[in-house]
Amino acid sequence: MPPTSQTLTAERILEATEEVLRRHGPAKATVVDVARALGVSHGSVYRHFRTKAALREAVTKRWLDRTSERLARIVTAGGSPEERLRAWLAALFEAKRHKAGDDPELFATYTVLTDENGTVVGEHIADLTGQLTRIIEAGTGSGAFMAPDPAAAARAVFHATGRFHDPGYAREWQRPGVQEEFEAVVDLLLRGLTSP
Amino acid sequence: MPPTSQTLTAERILEATEEVLRRHGPAKATVVDVARALGVSHGSVYRHFRTKAALREAVTKRWLDRTSERLARIVTAGGSPEERLRAWLAALFEAKRHKAGDDPELFATYTVLTDENGTVVGEHIADLTGQLTRIIEAGTGSGAFMAPDPAAAARAVFHATGRFHDPGYAREWQRPGVQEEFEAVVDLLLRGLTSP
DNA sequence: GGAATGACAGATATTGAAATCTGTCATCCG
DNA sequence: CGGATGACAGATTTCAATATCTGTCATTCC
Numbered sequence A, B: 001m002p003p004t005s006q007t008l009t010a011e012r013i014l015e016a017t018e019e020v021l022r023r024h025g026p027a028k029a030t031v032v033d034v035a036r037a038l039g040v041s042h043g044s045v046y047r048h049f050r051t052k053a054a055l056r057e058a059v060t061k062r063w064l065d066r067t068s069e070r071l072a073r074i075v076t077a078g079g080s081p082e083e084r085l086r087a088w089l090a091a092l093f094e095a096k097r098h099k100a101g102d103d104p105e106l107f108a109t110y111t112v113l114t115d116e117n118g119t120v121v122g123e124h125i126a127d128l129t130g131q132l133t134r135i136i137e138a139g140t141g142s143g144a145f146m147a148p149d150p151a152a153a154a155r156a157v158f159h160a161t162g163r164f165h166d167p168g169y170a171r172e173w174q175r176p177g178v179q180e181e182f183e184a185v186v187d188l189l190l191r192g193l194t195s196p
Numbered sequence C: 001g002g003a004a005t006g007a008c009a010g011a012t013a014t015t016g017a018a019a020t021c022t023g024t025c026a027t028c029c030g
Numbered sequence D: 001c002g003g004a005t006g007a008c009a010g011a012t013t014t015c016a017a018t019a020t021c022t023g024t025c026a027t028t029c030c
Helices: A010-028 A031-038 A042-048 A052-075 A081-102 A104-115 A118-142 A150-160 A167-174 A178-193 B010-024 B031-038 B042-048 B052-075 B081-102 B104-115 B118-142 B150-160 B167-174 B178-193
Strands: none
Touching: A010 A031, A010 A042, A010 A052, A010 A104, A031 A042, A031 A052, A052 A081, A052 A104, A052 A118, A081 A104, A081 A118, A081 A167, A081 A178, A104 A118, A104 A167, A118 A150, A150 A178, A150 B178, A167 A178, A178 B150, A178 B178, B010 B031, B010 B042, B010 B052, B010 B104, B031 B042, B031 B052, B052 B081, B052 B104, B052 B118, B081 B104, B081 B118, B081 B167, B081 B178, B104 B118, B104 B167, B118 B150, B150 B178, B167 B178
16 A cells, blocks of 8 residues: 555545445444555544544535436437436346445445435435436427426436445345336336326 | 244244344344244244245235235225325325334335345336226216226326325425325326316 | 644554353253 | 254354544634
8 A cells, every 4th residue: 555645635545445446345444544545544543534434425515417418418419308307217127236236245345335424415416306307398398298396396207216226225126027127117107297 | 932833824023023124123134033022942933934035025015015005995985086186195105104103114124125126116116007097087077077998097197296196205294384295296196087 | 934744642443261141951840 | 763852063133442523612724
């Protein structure tokens, strides 16, 4: 572990914390470990983050924001609102499923982090349902969807697809037939949204 | 604790086990406790249940079956398929929400039990989706619903309403606005099921 | 002077020895 | 004889002593 004698920034601390979490897991990752990885005293870490909880919260936010950004690109992409809604939901599911499948330990680590940071998760969900709202609004504008309250419809769609993005269901995502289950739910929801 | 000198049956053991679980919680409920509550030696309990796990599984099954039975009555009740589908989903949500709200500790106990008995839970879910299937079949028969594969539609409806019956979401059920969320999802699903 | 340090007190986690529990079975009892 | 018992071995849990960590702050360093 080279001391990397750059100036100590919040950003560098966050990177080191992610690495320590990856290595040691959420239960054994300590502030002392983070400081050691950076070659500084743990007191210095506390100059940038008031508590260990604040540090973990910041890491959680960074991680969730990376997902949000990727999905946001679909909102403004081309295609009909139906296509974009399907693509958005599929991308969310795909992203989660691959994270959970490719590196289960890391995924479990972030599941612990999200469990202990309800506020940040709440903001993330508000962000995601906001993206969904924009797609649905586009659909009501073009007459493709019938939704008197697009924001409420967005939340309903998000809740109804929880099984395909909520970490609590991660175990199910590796089973055969999930893809069909996912498509069945999405088909049903899209039929509900489509105006008669 | 009176020794209640009746003959020892599986049924009496299950009742005593429920009581011990209620009193001590899932972590501290032992087979010795159950035997003591019945005034017998713990060896006698093992005559009726091969392992502690089998005993807990049987308790779990009993508990889930009680819910199934109540819901089954709605399947064969009067009213249109739409009405019965709404009533069934509402009854499931209501039952769970009240169990979780009225006695959170007991609910947490049964959540632990269901977590450790995936097979029994799987059968319970198959039972419930079977009930849903029968309602949806009635709807396709009368022309009220359009569902090429009623069983698949039933599973989709069940998955889409997971937020309102999966114990993992119990915390959310006490928040204001859940009822509206629930109705929004059910409305969307029913619109999706209803033939154009 | 502003950032970094490390000693410190109280909180939390780890460890290993002792206690309890699970599951078996030879024996007992009606 | 068929069901109940309790002693037992190995597995698991509990508990208290020990070690580590969190968060603060007076002091050091550039």
